Amino acid sequence: MQPPLSGIERGVDAPGLVLPAHFGDGRVAAAVFPIAYDRARELVSSPRLQPVQVFGGKALAVVCTFEYFDSPLGPYRELALGIVANCGPNHGPLSTLDLLSPRPNTGCWMLALPVTNETARQYGIELFGYPKSLASITVDHSSAACTTSVHDEGDLVLRAHIPLGMGPKIPVPCLVTYTTCAGDLLRTRIKTRWWVTLSRGGRATVEIGNLAHPLAQTLLQMNLPQSPLIVLHGERFRAILPAGERI
Numbered sequence: 001m002q003p004p005l006s007g008i009e010r011g012v013d014a015p016g017l018v019l020p021a022h023f024g025d026g027r028v029a030a031a032v033f034p035i036a037y038d039r040a041r042e043l044v045s046s047p048r049l050q051p052v053q054v055f056g057g058k059a060l061a062v063v064c065t066f067e068y069f070d071s072p073l074g075p076y077r078e079l080a081l082g083i084v085a086n087c088g089p090n091h092g093p094l095s096t097l098d099l100l101s102p103r104p105n106t107g108c109w110m111l112a113l114p115v116t117n118e119t120a121r122q123y124g125i126e127l128f129g130y131p132k133s134l135a136s137i138t139v140d141h142s143s144a145a146c147t148t149s150v151h152d153e154g155d156l157v158l159r160a161h162i163p164l165g166m167g168p169k170i171p172v173p174c175l176v177t178y179t180t181c182a183g184d185l186l187r188t189r190i191k192t193r194w195w196v197t198l199s200r201g202g203r204a205t206v207e208i209g210n211l212a213h214p215l216a217q218t219l220l221q222m223n224l225p226q227s228p229l230i231v232l233h234g235e236r237f238r239a240i241l242p243a244g245e246r247i
Contacts, residue, residue, distance in 0.1 A: 107176025129181030
């Protein structure tokens, strides 16, 4: 079992992040929520992307905790908020199957990405346009649940509690993120070696602390329901982060 991580890490001294960057070990827990399609369309600011629409006319919002135990920048954690979107012609329910392909177009439009590592924050913004901000993040990860707390200058901003259930395991060969970098739409296909457990959503809770904080405001705009549609979780997360491609 990996040792617990908490607080903020400065990260290793690195004159430049060499891409592709290899992440040797990590742990991930994500909850996928159905939200109103019109709300998702407002949050995906690029007109070239379409939120994926699933049965019932809903879109999909993601709350995801990443714990990196072995990375080029040292150990750190981050919490991702995003909307599942696609730049291809098919953004209906069947487009979610694209997530299992080696070169998917379906991915996550990034809304917020607080991170505990200042070096990771800088490179994420400069190289990818990731909406990263420095925060203190603690993760309590057990076999039953993952609870992530985000603090900024000592104030609780949010606490996300995601129950981790049993279910089938499937390989995930690639994760895709969408961002805007230097005015261009950027698609980053992150190769992964990771088996993810899919489980029923159950009852997740997202507690908001400081309502005035930008991260809390983003969550309020997402207007998440109480129960996620599905939960994805797994250990031994390994990834290769390449340069993004402008599309």
